[in-house]
Amino acid sequence: MKLLTVLLLSLTLLSCGDKKDVSVSKPGGQINGAGATFPYPIYSKWFNEYAKINKDAKINYQSIGSGGGIKQITEGTVDFGASDSPMNDEDISKANSKNNNKILHIPTVIGSVVLTYNIPGIDKNINLSSEAISGIYLGKIKKWNDPIIQKENPDTKLPDKEIIVAYRTDGSGTTFVFTDYLGKVSDEWKTKVGVAKDVKFPIGQGGKGNEGVTGLVKQLEYSVGYVELIYALQNNLKYANVKNTEGEFVSPNLESLTKAAEQSVNEIPADLRQSITNAKGKGSYPISSYTYILIYENQKDANKGKVMKEFLQWALGDGEKFAKDLGYAPLPDAVVQKAKSIVTGIKIQ
Amino acid sequence: MNTLDPGKEIKSRKKAGDIIFENITLLFALILVGLVVYIAIEMFLDSSESRSKFGFGFIFSQNWDPVKEDFGALPFIFGTIVSSLLALLISLPVSIGVAVFLSEIIHKSLRTSISFLIEILAAIPSIIYGFWGIFVFAPFMRSTVQPFLSTYFGFLPFFKGQIYGTGLLTASIILAIMITPIISSITRDVLKAIPVSQREAAYALGATKWEAIKMALLNARSGILGGSVLGLGRAIGETMAVTMVIGNKAQIKDSLFEPAYSMASVIANEFAEASGSLHISSLIEIGLILFGVTFIINSLARILIYSVTRKA
Numbered sequence: 001m002k003l004l005t006v007l008l009l010s011l012t013l014l015s016c017g018d019k020k021d022v023s024v025s026k027p028g029g030q031i032n033g034a035g036a037t038f039p040y041p042i043y044s045k046w047f048n049e050y051a052k053i054n055k056d057a058k059i060n061y062q063s064i065g066s067g068g069g070i071k072q073i074t075e076g077t078v079d080f081g082a083s084d085s086p087m088n089d090e091d092i093s094k095a096n097s098k099n100n101n102k103i104l105h106i107p108t109v110i111g112s113v114v115l116t117y118n119i120p121g122i123d124k125n126i127n128l129s130s131e132a133i134s135g136i137y138l139g140k141i142k143k144w145n146d147p148i149i150q151k152e153n154p155d156t157k158l159p160d161k162e163i164i165v166a167y168r169t170d171g172s173g174t175t176f177v178f179t180d181y182l183g184k185v186s187d188e189w190k191t192k193v194g195v196a197k198d199v200k201f202p203i204g205q206g207g208k209g210n211e212g213v214t215g216l217v218k219q220l221e222y223s224v225g226y227v228e229l230i231y232a233l234q235n236n237l238k239y240a241n242v243k244n245t246e247g248e249f250v251s252p253n254l255e256s257l258t259k260a261a262e263q264s265v266n267e268i269p270a271d272l273r274q275s276i277t278n279a280k281g282k283g284s285y286p287i288s289s290y291t292y293i294l295i296y297e298n299q300k301d302a303n304k305g306k307v308m309k310e311f312l313q314w315a316l317g318d319g320e321k322f323a324k325d326l327g328y329a330p331l332p333d334a335v336v337q338k339a340k341s342i343v344t345g346i347k348i349q
Numbered sequence: 350m351n352t353l354d355p356g357k358e359i360k361s362r363k364k365a366g367d368i369i370f371e372n373i374t375l376l377f378a379l380i381l382v383g384l385v386v387y388i389a390i391e392m393f394l395d396s397s398e399s400r401s402k403f404g405f406g407f408i409f410s411q412n413w414d415p416v417k418e419d420f421g422a423l424p425f426i427f428g429t430i431v432s433s434l435l436a437l438l439i440s441l442p443v444s445i446g447v448a449v450f451l452s453e454i455i456h457k458s459l460r461t462s463i464s465f466l467i468e469i470l471a472a473i474p475s476i477i478y479g480f481w482g483i484f485v486f487a488p489f490m491r492s493t494v495q496p497f498l499s500t501y502f503g504f505l506p507f508f509k510g511q512i513y514g515t516g517l518l519t520a521s522i523i524l525a526i527m528i529t530p531i532i533s534s535i536t537r538d539v540l541k542a543i544p545v546s547q548r549e550a551a552y553a554l555g556a557t558k559w560e561a562i563k564m565a566l567l568n569a570r571s572g573i574l575g576g577s578v579l580g581l582g583r584a585i586g587e588t589m590a591v592t593m594v595i596g597n598k599a600q601i602k603d604s605l606f607e608p609a610y611s612m613a614s615v616i617a618n619e620f621a622e623a624s625g626s627l628h629i630s631s632l633i634e635i636g637l638i639l640f641g642v643t644f645i646i647n648s649l650a651r652i653l654i655y656s657v658t659r660k661a
Contacts, residue, residue: 064621065621065622066622067621067622067623067624068621068622070624091624162511164513169592169597169614169618170617170618170619170621170622171415171618171619171621171622171623172622193416194416194417195416196415196416196624197622198415198416198619198622198623198628199414199415199416200412200413200414200415200416200417200599201598204598205513205515205516205596205597205598205608206596206597206598206608206618207593207597208479208589208592208593208597208614208618211480212483212592212593215480215483215484215487215593216483216515218484219483219484219487219488219491219514220491220513220514220515
């Protein structure tokens with residue numbers, strides 16, 4: 001592992017050395033990023049659109065997963081990383097001390113997790129409370145007609161069938177957001193299972209990726225699984241309305257996501273690392289999250305730094321309008337302003 | 350006198366080129382050996398954190414909890430070995446049948462086209478098998494095969510319990526489909542390599558077609574074993590197709606209907622997002638165990654082939 005990293009690093013350095021002259025005469029050069037798969041569609045759209053405006057911007061993004069993005073930005077092998085969940089304090093201090101720099105979190109768009117299900121004979125969206133969701137995933141609620149589920153769905157006759165539970169087996173930001181929510185609404189979940197990108201689910205079976213979970217839910221009758229909203233929208237899956245802190249059953253859509261973020265803006269910390277699951281306020285959908293671009297405050301390569309800075313300003317401005325078409329919720333204005341001021345603070349050496 | 354020794358002459362003439370050639374091939378062979386050793390050492394070193402924390406208990410522990418950082422490999426070892434052996438068990442008779450059909454029974458004009466179609470199975474990417482498995486084959490298993498098994502063989506612990514469609518049995522069958530082309534084409538080649546004169550001799554002694562085929566198969570057994578080892582190796586290392594249908598739950602259950610997990614799948618699923626160093630180290634140790642299991646199985650197969658061929 002270590003040797004390999006060194007080898008790769010030295011290769012990168014070698015190739016940098018070769019191209020030094022070229023990159024000076026041609027401002028920008030190739031900018032490399034890596035990380036979360038979830039925002040990949042909008043990021044690639046952004047890089048594409050931005051290249052039309054700024055001919056010098058050649059940004060290459062590899063969607064290798066949030067964990068990989070954090071690892072690579074920590075190693076300094078990429079110019080920026082991307083992650084669905086903010087880095088924790090330990091990872092940040094590791095990255096900062098290793099690169100003698102300061103890592104910044106720039107939120108880009110909002111994504112969410114929905115509960116999709118396959119109950120033959122039921123065509124409408126069912127209602128699920130936090131108690132029901134945590135009960136199902138803890139294995140305590142075993143049947144669809146359990147009183148805890150049934151009482152929230154007075155108009156629907158739920159079947160007397162066992163619930164088959166599906167989860168994401170590959171480490172993912174989706175699982176992080178989902179378990180973050182469960183950890184907030186259920187103490188038992190927090191102590192027994194925990195909050196992470198990979199957890200040991202007490203019950204059910206795992207599918208690989210959103211498509212794997214969808215596959216399980218589609219082919220198993222009376223099953224339930226969690227996937228990203230865009231995925232549910234693109235595949236016309238049925239998904240549940242989830243009860244928020246106000247007691248309303250909210251359908252996950254772009255408005256209810258932006259609302260969840262908007263109503264948490266007052267509490268957002270200066271570095272913008274905030275969890276917006278179980279968000280307060282009317283109309284907000286409770287299982288959602290920002291997705292972030294990770295970048296160092298001091299940009300050592302002046303050309304790359306300049307392009308990245310301009311790109312981020314553009315993405316947070318004009319770029320946000322592409323979000324809706326691709327199924328992401330744009331950031332609330334207040335967060336855009338805060339994110340833009342962080343981008344302005346990026347120093348170019 | 351020396352000039353009259355032609356052997357020596359040729360020897361010395363060959364020498365220069367031979368030495369270079371010998372050394373080049375030696376170098377290539379050493380590169381491969383070195384690579385294997387390097388991989389083993391690297392995995393051994395990188396798994397030190399997990400080895401020192403869990404010791405040998407790692408192999409026997411059934412818990413895999415990334416949040417509480419408690420890791421054990423037994424469910425993955427179980428899943429890999431059971432699914433691969435089951436796949437071999439299903440695939441072997443089919444493969445031998447296919448090979449016999451192709452080499453002994455079918456008319457020559459059809460042989461090439463049918464072999465081609467079978468070998469194309471080996472060229473299908475494993476992710477395609479995975480998606481076919483989860484969207485087409487697993488529903489079929491759930492609606493037809495598993496209810497049949499549980500109705501008629503439900504008294505066995507292997508066919509009891511909830512029917513999901515996915516699970517250990519489905520993964521094994523997909524693996525069996527994937528390794529059949531490998532085993533059958535090797536078996537066919539071995540059967541073809543048996544001299545026609547042997548068959549003619551058998552017929553001349555009054556053997557029936559079936560007896561002649563039996564004799565050919567007996568003579569080909571080392572080759573069939575070799576093909577099985579290759580197939581088993583493929584099954585053990587298979588990742589994508591397995592992870593799509595096996596259910597990915599780290600548990601050991603009697604029933605083949607239950608979800609399970611395999612070593613290659615857990616590495617593929619968790620490595621990219623593993624954050625804690627102990628988690629990464631444990632995944633690397635699973636890689637090391639996978640390496641060891643493959644090594645042991647291949648060695649056993651070698652011994653088996655050796656003992657069988659010696660008798661032949």
